[in-house]
Amino acid sequence: MNSCNLLIVRETYTDESVIGKLYLNGEFVSYTLELSWNSNQKSISCVPRGVYDCKVRLAKDSASRSYDHLILEDVPNRSYILFHRGNSAKDSRGCILTGMMRGDNILYQSTAAHALLMDKIVKGKIDRKIELVIKNR
Numbered sequence: 001m002n003s004c005n006l007l008i009v010r011e012t013y014t015d016e017s018v019i020g021k022l023y024l025n026g027e028f029v030s031y032t033l034e035l036s037w038n039s040n041q042k043s044i045s046c047v048p049r050g051v052y053d054c055k056v057r058l059a060k061d062s063a064s065r066s067y068d069h070l071i072l073e074d075v076p077n078r079s080y081i082l083f084h085r086g087n088s089a090k091d092s093r094g095c096i097l098t099g100m101m102r103g104d105n106i107l108y109q110s111t112a113a114h115a116l117l118m119d120k121i122v123k124g125k126i127d128r129k130i131e132l133v134i135k136n137r
Contacts, residue, residue, distance in 0.1 A: 003129040017089040017105045030098040030113035043094045054130040085110045
């Protein structure tokens with residue numbers, strides 16, 4: 001039984017998106033892209049900074065994703081916030097995207113980044129608590 005800590009440090013803010021760095025137990029894993037802040041409104045805002053629990057959600061348990069992913073729990077006034085594949089703000093819909101490289105309002109190699117994150121969690125036998133801390137730089 002293992003637990004892990006995820007940390008997002010948000011670094012680049014535009015009217016369209018927020019780009020950050022994702023760390024797993026202190027090790028850089030990927031870049032992240034979220035929508036810009038819009039008062040935590042469903043589907044059009046990034047998640048408020050803070051501490052959240054996450055869990056692995058299997059593809060078979062999802063109506064919208066054909067691959068395993070993470071789901072955040074207990075985000076105030078929000079639900080179904082996922083870590084999933086995607087490249088730009090239009091792909092986010094209020095969720096957190098991962099990518100191996102970043103540009104202006106865009107991530108690249110999202111599928112590879114998501115696979116890396118999930119592989120580290122699965123191979124690390126993370127079957128207990130996954131804690132996510134989101135910080136603004």
